[in-house]
Amino acid sequence: MKFLLSRVLSTTLFTIVFSVPSQAQALLSNEAKINTIISQMTLEEKVDMLHGKHMFSSAGVERLGIADIEYADGPFGIREEMEPNSWKSLNLATDSATFFPTGSALAATWSPEMAYAYGRGMGIEARLRGKDMILGPAINIQRIPTGGRTYEYFSEDPLLSGFLAVAYTKGCQETGTAACLKHYALNNQENYRGFVDVRISPRAMNEIYLKPFEMAVLEGDAWGVMAAYNKVDGKWCSDNEMLLTDVLRKRWGFPGIVISDWGGVHATSAVVAGMNVEMPGNRFMGKALLDSVKAGVISDAVIDQRVRELLRVRLLVQPIPAEKANKEMTAKPEQLKTAYEVAKRSIVLLKNDGVLPLNLKRVKKIAVIGDNARCKQALGGVGAGVKTLREVTPLEGIREAIGNGAEVIWAQGYPSYGAQERFKRVSPQMAPDRKLLAEAVKIARKADVVIFVAGDNREIETEGSDRVSIKMPQGQNEVAKALAAANKNLVTVIVAGGPLELETVRDASKALLISWFNGSEGGTALGDVLTGKVSPSGKLPFTFPIKLKDSPAYATGSYPQQLKGSDQQGDIFVGLVNREKNDRSQELIAPYAEELLVGYRWFTTKKLPVAYPFGHGLSYATFEYSNLTATPNAEGIRVEFDLKNNSSIDAEEVAQVYVSREQSALERPALELKGFQRVALGKGEQKRVSILLRRNDMKDWNAAIENWQLEAGQVEVHVGSSSADLRLSQTCTIN
Numbered sequence: 001m002k003f004l005l006s007r008v009l010s011t012t013l014f015t016i017v018f019s020v021p022s023q024a025q026a027l028l029s030n031e032a033k034i035n036t037i038i039s040q041m042t043l044e045e046k047v048d049m050l051h052g053k054h055m056f057s058s059a060g061v062e063r064l065g066i067a068d069i070e071y072a073d074g075p076f077g078i079r080e081e082m083e084p085n086s087w088k089s090l091n092l093a094t095d096s097a098t099f100f101p102t103g104s105a106l107a108a109t110w111s112p113e114m115a116y117a118y119g120r121g122m123g124i125e126a127r128l129r130g131k132d133m134i135l136g137p138a139i140n141i142q143r144i145p146t147g148g149r150t151y152e153y154f155s156e157d158p159l160l161s162g163f164l165a166v167a168y169t170k171g172c173q174e175t176g177t178a179a180c181l182k183h184y185a186l187n188n189q190e191n192y193r194g195f196v197d198v199r200i201s202p203r204a205m206n207e208i209y210l211k212p213f214e215m216a217v218l219e220g221d222a223w224g225v226m227a228a229y230n231k232v233d234g235k236w237c238s239d240n241e242m243l244l245t246d247v248l249r250k251r252w253g254f255p256g257i258v259i260s261d262w263g264g265v266h267a268t269s270a271v272v273a274g275m276n277v278e279m280p281g282n283r284f285m286g287k288a289l290l291d292s293v294k295a296g297v298i299s300d301a302v303i304d305q306r307v308r309e310l311l312r313v314r315l316l317v318q319p320i321p322a323e324k325a326n327k328e329m330t331a332k333p334e335q336l337k338t339a340y341e342v343a344k345r346s347i348v349l350l351k352n353d354g355v356l357p358l359n360l361k362r363v364k365k366i367a368v369i370g371d372n373a374r375c376k377q378a379l380g381g382v383g384a385g386v387k388t389l390r391e392v393t394p395l396e397g398i399r400e401a402i403g404n405g406a407e408v409i410w411a412q413g414y415p416s417y418g419a420q421e422r423f424k425r426v427s428p429q430m431a432p433d434r435k436l437l438a439e440a441v442k443i444a445r446k447a448d449v450v451i452f453v454a455g456d457n458r459e460i461e462t463e464g465s466d467r468v469s470i471k472m473p474q475g476q477n478e479v480a481k482a483l484a485a486a487n488k489n490l491v492t493v494i495v496a497g498g499p500l501e502l503e504t505v506r507d508a509s510k511a512l513l514i515s516w517f518n519g520s521e522g523g524t525a526l527g528d529v530l531t532g533k534v535s536p537s538g539k540l541p542f543t544f545p546i547k548l549k550d551s552p553a554y555a556t557g558s559y560p561q562q563l564k565g566s567d568q569q570g571d572i573f574v575g576l577v578n579r580e581k582n583d584r585s586q587e588l589i590a591p592y593a594e595e596l597l598v599g600y601r602w603f604t605t606k607k608l609p610v611a612y613p614f615g616h617g618l619s620y621a622t623f624e625y626s627n628l629t630a631t632p633n634a635e636g637i638r639v640e641f642d643l644k645n646n647s648s649i650d651a652e653e654v655a656q657v658y659v660s661r662e663q664s665a666l667e668r669p670a671l672e673l674k675g676f677q678r679v680a681l682g683k684g685e686q687k688r689v690s691i692l693l694r695r696n697d698m699k700d701w702n703a704a705i706e707n708w709q710l711e712a713g714q715v716e717v718h719v720g721s722s723s724a725d726l727r728l729s730q731t732c733t734i735n
């Protein structure tokens with residue numbers, strides 16, 4: 001194993017010799033100083049560091065000049081300032097931040113460069129606010145289409161998630177702000193996230209679910225990790241030696257800190273398993289921990305080791321004195337620009353019968369229909385949101401892009417779904433509102449083009465509970481059909497963070513786009529794509545199934561969503577108090593029965609149809625792929641091909657490389673993503689694209705030897721524009 005701690009660890013936790021990747025050396029550069037600090041600390045001072053001081057801070061040691069650690073949500077904008085011990089806003093005038101496109105939007109760019117700029121922007125704004133660590137990126141794999149936090153997470157694919165996580169982490173940490181990878185690990189559902197007990201094979205765990213974390217630790221050099229709420233193999237993630245010590249610290253050589261999710265510690269023994277900070281309270285790692293050490297149940301060496309890891313981060317991240325924080329507005333134009341650059345690359349064109357881009361010579365009257373056209377998405381639902389100065393709505397963005405070129409009229413079309421409805425547990429699957437519908441149809445009839453802005457919002461997709469369905473909410477299917485009957489030029493824009501059932505709107509619409517929860521400049525980017533200033537280039541980071549029941553965790557019945565005898569769909573506020581006493585995890589086992597076949601791996605292996613495949617996304621340009629070579633070398637497989645923009649418009653394309661291994665001795669998914677690249681091509685331009693399928697990413701997890709292993713033999717390399725649009729193939733042999 002590469003990054004193995006020396007055996008010394010098990011006997012004396014104090015003198016550790018790491019064999020770690022060079023980037024992590026930064027964290028290890030103050031060991032001598034740390035020895036001195038620890039030798040001067042009392043036990044009380046040490047324990048004081050190991051739990052929350054306030055809702056978003058943990059203590060330092062004032063006497064020794066060690067500052068508190070200040071944390072901030074993350075992951076898609078720096079959260080506003082709250083009272084020290086509540087979730088109540090301080091209503092400051094300076095804490096409005098840039099609202100970055102949420103995780104699934106960033107993932108749809110398939111661009112590590114964009115993820116780097118995004119992380120950097122988050123890091124810069126965190127520093128202005130005096131924050132040391134952002135609680136992000138959020139990188140769990142999207143296992144179920146209904147997952148409440150799908151909008152925060154990246155992808156159903158580990159490599160796409162991993163590359164983005166590495167770049168985000170680097171971008172953030174290069175500004176001096178620590179990143180905190182969350183939620184480690186296997187937090188793939190929100191319903192009962194506080195109890196659900198995941199059972200999974202080591203191979204699926206390592207190849208699919210841990211891979212993004214492994215990459216972000218080893219290649220991104222993340223300084224922080226947040227333990228998830230759920231259980232794995234019968235043990236809370238916060239108290240899970242296998243995850244926190246064996247994998248994270250020993251195998252990956254992680255030298256940084258593990259903090260709990262809020263209220264996610266359930267026993268003092270968490271500190272032994274590898275937990276550094278219980279957040280936000282001190283129920284288990286405060287007095288109880290002090291007593292345990294004094295009674296000799298927990299050793300001083302364990303405490304010293306956890307304090308050492310904390311100090312590594314504390315000494316590396318420059319503290320910002322309170323009087324210097326929050327002195328100027330958090331949001332800066334530079335970050336707004338990044339938010340725009342991400343948003344414009346994230347929009348996915350699913351279908352286009354030629355109606356887009358809008359031809360403003362012919363289109364003189366545009367009907368924009370939909371509550372979502374004016375809805376803002378920075379806040380809403382449970383969990384982190386962003387107080388922001390600027391969020392361009394779809395309607396505003398369309399108006400801005402059209403200018404005086406055409407008349408734009410708006411109608412709501414379908415009823416709103418807000419916080420009140422969520423609190424009252426009103427299903428978003430409501431009937432259409434006849435009055436709103438009639439008004440929309442009337443406007444649609446008179447227009448040259450209708451832009452129907454549909455989809456979810458942040459009340460429907462929320463932390464703390466999964467969606468019950470992926471059907472279009474608020475009677476939107478009926479609205480789409482009525483609009484199509486009134487006007488054949490229907491363009492539908494889906495605002496959402498996760499998949500929806502699109503059959504009805506697809507059939508009703510001439511063009512269909514996904515524009516995500518797309519941040520401060522989401523509307524601007526949408527306007528630019530609709531009018532052709534920008535050619536769409538986003539690609540789906542997850543499959544859109546035809547029906548929910550087709551998707552792997554539903555098809556295998558291995559997503560436990562309902563607790564017997566309870567009408568609760570989720571655990572909205574995770575039961576911070578006495579969750580241990582109410583632990584019903586035995587009734588909530590999630591056997592990850594689909595194994596490796598998550599997302600497109602399932603559909604391609606089982607040869608099942610989907611609505612829109614992983615990696616799908618059209619352009620206004622057409623691209624030609626040719627002249628593929630796939631050459632194995634010491635680093636992996638070097639894949640090269642020509643990519644030509646055959647159109648008269650500048651455009652970007654995300655070229656994707658998948659492999660299959662027909663002669664493998666192992667059971668494998670039919671297709672696996674092993675490389676990708678976003679390529680910018682001027683009109684008519686051709687480039688030779690070169691992508692390395694890295695040797696490490698070609699390896700499989702061998703449970704018997706608890707390590708990665710490369711299976712030598714034949715590999716079929718496929719290059720294309722999506723997982724279902726493979727244009728070139730070539731076979732080669734790796735050793």
Ligand code: BGC
Pocket residue numbers: 073135182261262383384
């Ligand atoms: C979420 C975390 C978040 C924390 C603090 C928890 O409910 O799961 O992602 O960072 O709250 O807001």
